[in-house]
Amino acid sequence: MNAPDELRYSEDHEWVRIEGDRARVGITDYAQDALGDVVFVDLPEVGAEVAAGALLGEVESTKSVSEIYAPLSGTVVAVNAVLADQPELLNSNPYGDGWICEIAVAGPDAADGLMDADAYRQLTNP
């Protein structure tokens, strides 16, 4: 499974890309593969305050429901509204067009507590 070097990862299989004071969040290639074809994404609300580890939304495939947890704390400042009609982007491009939301964070070190790509690859392919 693909896990880009420049991202950070949670144990719940979310990825984080820090861009200035925002953290873009999605689910990993490993997660989308395990879920199978995604047919519905329940997105968080813009403006919602989330704490690391708290429920952020849900991803549903033809076979199951999976909860998405906030990989870090902050305010949701953007959601990928395209997913309402094209949830399959989570399968086809989990690190690109299939991003889920953006969370405003304090600074570039906000993701320091998360795994780097090597550690995440170890977790998913021990």
Next chain:
Amino acid sequence: MSTLRQSPLHDQHVSEGAKLTEFGGWEMPLAYPEGTLAEHRACRTGAVMFDVSHLGTVRVAGSDAFERLQQTLSNDLGRITPGRAQYTHLLNADGGVEDDIIVWWLDDTTFDVMPNASNTTRVVEALRGPDVTAERAVLAIQGPTALTMVAQVIPELAGLGRFQVRPFNWNGVAAWAAGTGYTGESGVELAIPSQQAGRVWVALREAGLPPAGLGARDTLRLEAGLPLHGHELGPGITPLEAGLGWVVGWDKEAFIGREALVRERSAGSRRRLAGFAVDGRQPPREGAEILHRATPVGMVTSGNFSPMLEHGIAMGFVEVEPGGEGTSDGSDGDGDWALGQRGRILSARPAARPFVTPGQFAGHSF
């Protein structure tokens, strides 16, 4: 995992890159690399091939075979002839469905009875016939172009009728074919000796038939409004409640469960199976509450996203008030029905089954 049974076609599935899953004690393909949605659409628009070797085969043969089946199973074999297949139930004394079954009537005194994988032991005990499941693989080729594509490889199967059963020979392989399936499309099922099944699989793949897994099999049968044992059917559910009165051979004098069904027919069923269409893509799931004017009146037994209709669909049982036709009195408007799950309300409306009709999407592209 080591205790799971594997299909004679297991190696083919592994080399196809299939994701495997446990089902009814078997390790079977859930989806191939194209994924469940693509497999589903390929079946509705053209044709796909499933390995359904996990279905059981119980052979009932001999001069008393017909009578044994008549006394044990609900449907009436007197309605068909040798060379035909019939959908039927094994009931318990309360009229509950122990299993739903397809019977292939091979010749005058030989029947292949095909139960669900997890119920095969139950059916073997009831019919006292040998379990010949391990001797064959079963391929289900389904879709509007299924028969045409099969006939390109096996010409003698051209013209196979719906529910027709016949033997065929292909390059030294002696096997059986039936015009049956579980997708709501026309199709063919082939029972092939295990050792030779791989050759037939490869020939059909090379003819252009894509493989499909149990994920698509489930979404297809749901769109077709077909019941799945353990969901819409089970030991505590009668065929009348499930809307399958046509599976009951009322003219037969005796079969297991008859008395209970006769009572239910005259007193009326306590619940009925209904279909629902959800507004929006969120899949309703088994266990969701069915709400009528905010009052819980039943439970969803199967639900998912409909790949063809692109919204959620569900089946479930709705309580029937004594003497009533059902909860709906004909005055229902928008907003009267909903499904509740995980603290959320999905607005829904009653929908006729099948949700998708045979051939509705034949030749469409997506």
